[in-house]
Amino acid sequence: MMTVLFSRIKSTLFLLFLPCFCSGQPAPPLLRFSIFLDPSNMVYLRWDHDKQELMMFELQVLTTGWVAFGFSPHGELPGSDIVIGGVFPNGSIYFSDCHVADETTLEEDESQDYQLLSVTENKTSTTMLFKRHLRTCDPNDLDITVDTVRLIAAFGTDDTVQFFKGQRFSKSLFLMRYRGEPSGDLCVFLFQFAVPAEETKYACTFIPLPMVKQKHHIYKFEPVITPHNITLVHHILVYACGNASVIPNGIDDCYGANPDFALCSQVLVGWAVGGESYQFPDEAAVSIGTPWDPQYIRLEIHYSNFDLLPGLIDSSGVRIYYTPELRKYDVGVLQTGIFPFPVHFIPPGAKSYRSYGLCNSSQFDEMNGMLVPDLHVFAYLLHTHLSGRGVKAAQYRNGEQLRIICEDNKYDFRLQEIRDMKEILIIKPGDEILVECNFQTLDRSGITFGGPSTMNEMCLTFLFYYPRNNISSCMGYPDILYIAHVLKQEASDAVEAMMAMDFVDWDNDTVKIAEKAAKEADQVVMIKAINVSPPSEKFVGGEMDLALMFQE
Template sequence: GYGMLLFLFLPCLCSGQAVPLLLRFSSFLDPSNMVYLRWDHDEQEMITFELRVRTPGWVAFGFSPHGELSGSDIVIGGVFPNGSIYFSDCHLVDEATLDEDESQDYQLLSLTQNETFTTMMFKRHLCTCDLNDLDITMDTARLITAFGTDDTVQFSKGQKFSKSLFLMKYRGSSDSTDPKIFFTYDLRLDNFAVPAEETKYACTFIPLPMVKQKHHIYKFEPVLTPHNTTLVHHILVYACGSDSVLPSGIDDCYGADPDFALCSQVLVGWAVGGESYQFPDETALSIGTPLDPQYVRLEIHYSNFDLLPGLIDSSGVRIYYTSELRKYDVGVLQTGIFTFPVHFIPPGAESYRSYGLCNTSQFDEVNGIPVPELHAFAYLLHTHLSGRGVRVAQYRSGEQLGIICEDKKYDFTLQEVRDLKKILTIKPGDEILVECSFQTLDRSGITFSGLSTMNEMCLAFLFYYPRNNISSCTSYPDILYIAHMLKQEASDTVEGMMAMDFIDWDNETIKSAEKAAKEANQVVVIKTINVTSTLSSDNKKGKIPFSIPLSENFPALRLDFLQNDMFCIQAERKGTRKDVKLALYPRI
């Protein structure tokens, strides 16, 4: 059992205070704010954590492949009543079997306890090369925390929490400059009665601040009604074109009245686990000029799984804006697959990849004046419940330049704006390819692209400067080609979509559909910010570039220095990675 586990006893000097490190990032890991994590990472691929738990007993922290205990890479520590400490790098074989790792790859920096808190500070390499340790990557991490009231480690009796978090952030709040004079403005619902339904999308249209001259929105953060924090699933704010005719009141976003789904250009977004976001110092969203939106659509997705009655909510987003203008206006470009039922995902798929193409060569024509280079600095990825991964690649003259951004462990419950490591230039004529990976093992019917949570989307929003008039550049495949490759009769788009229901889906037909959708001609649709004056290049065809994104973001071979004069070699062959630990000569 857990109590029998032998821990590594460390000399008492560890229990002294470590040199306080500036850890730029922090988050509570549980709904009651009992578990507080601070962390940071450095150029040496080392990540440091400080875990503070409101308990006098044992504490555990680690990483899980899918959010469950079994298979987790976990570190456990605490202070015995006599003042000696225990700390160990372990893994959970299953929910009832905890084993200590042969290779102890977490280094304890300090471990202290008082009547209220146990605080543990430790560090590890992003990649340890220990098969029992999970790599920390540019993907969403599933964090596991647990704790007990005494020093007998028993997961069955302790409190346990799982939370998705993106650890590889590049900018902390201390890295940003706040303007001297700023204003706040809340975009939120007013005492909305949340229905006793599992899922509700509530939408309303709100004016942006009325300013006489240009101002910049430089930061936004969620404003959640305190007792409803577990109820609000995600919040999106969409910009409305100046000539949109908008409805009043609050209604179902994707219900009977289609007007409540107007305005599709995302300005800001937040979801469970997300924090506030501040734009880099040189950039911000413009308001107050004739080109700027005057209204936004506020969309709040509620998950009332316990069907609680009588809930009233006034959640939303708080924006910070200033008259101290920054150098560049931010634009948001929506890329990926045009949301239209021509995009479908077969049922019973372990993994099904879909592709959306943006060809920027028509931007000048659609924009009306030449579009300057786009300098992308951040991104927001979006699929619905069956999405498992999203990757965005950049092509120039048919050659892949690299991956713009990706998340191979995408989690629908954590949709947030993330910074790119460095600013990326997209030149006129470049192609942007969005690849989404879906899993539909739990579905018996086809999942079509659409607005409901049970439909699917495959989108990547790129935040860039300087702003232009293009709001989206997406594509959808030629459904007739797909139908014919699957040996179905169809003479128009509607027949092509309907034909998908006649297919007997198995591994072979799923792979054939994926291949046909990738080979088909792509209809590229480019839209401008004013929805009604859309010029879409429906007659322009595109092809998915043949060199599909690399299977990993690793170079073919990578060397890492580890402790104890070991090297870690990561070799990649045919998309599989082999981690090899080699003892080489000590470094000089």
């Protein structure tokens, strides 16, 4: 039985174990997921999880000193849950489950809930393999949930553990993934663009899909970002264009003077900051090659050039993999949430402000042109801009909440990715979907309005489902005139109501009054089908009391 001497001191931590001599090394585990945790590719993480609520990690670091890995509540050190390990020069190993008490103090947990499987060292690197339960019931351990997690990795050059002096990195990551990635055929869609010296730019172009002679399925896609522009590209969306669309030439502003560059509303695939490649499930993929499928796509890239740098050239896009080996179903994407503009707003100075967007699917059959089959939702993508702190979507039937569809209560703008559902979720026509976004604007002195700029806001959830129908989006927004009147502002229409928001004396009380009014207000629901403009508009007259939503 090994013993450990642990010294609790500030800035330096000493761990000591009795020697462990092993006759051989176990075979490396088959861990499905992996990523580098630092920009220089010195810290490599592999991980996986099983049905027994256990998660296994393998941390490989380019050092022969101590290594550390853990979880932070919000990205800062105090309150972090850390494991530290390594191999002494004499071959003995050390490993301990710790927590950061404050900015200068690291303490060992009374309950050691991380199980070390192996720690090895070669001439250049140290590899530590360990596992833990998703929930350990130790107050010093952070739960691993379906929320975004903030990871911390650190290391030193020798085995004197000085956690607060070593190299340290943090990264937001979604751990609860459910599939790996096979290989396949590919086709690359890229375009070159001179990015203007503007804070926000939406650039669009239209590209033909592969001219296949029979039906194929797009089963995977991945971003192709020009390396030096990684901080410039905010998101990439690929929209399907119906065969009746009038396709313009060249590259132009997506939402500028030429409305043709805003054609095609059905999202096929999407990527945003922090995302990676995505593979569709074995039973469904995106169809191309039939008379009912798109022949063109609209490629939309949102650039955020905050520093107004001139002379930037970008060649980003997506790589799409397709195959004649067909899945059983065709994939569709439903965009839900708050209709982005013109009436979405968030007050300044708010520690927490929740906005709501309602989708009432009772009109789906009419908009689709035929009966809409049940939607089998298998994945989702959450999206806000910089002030977003949480996103949640719930499903209702006959006014009763059935379930939370998806949520991330620690949402990070820098990590926007498609995430698989643990189980397939069924949405029936007539169900309602309510999306709630939590915003924080403590750093803003003026109102944040909904809009396309990164400094504007959005509150969206993209639901990936099968079998495909013709509905592209179903979003709602509250009656802004009602909110203005509750705030004691004079207004006769929505435009005056939005202008009146600038005259509100915003403080904690008025922020809460506005939030409550937005919950109580009737919602207008906007439903749009592929290539239909303008969208169908459905007024929901108080069918649901939003103040009672999201029952836990």
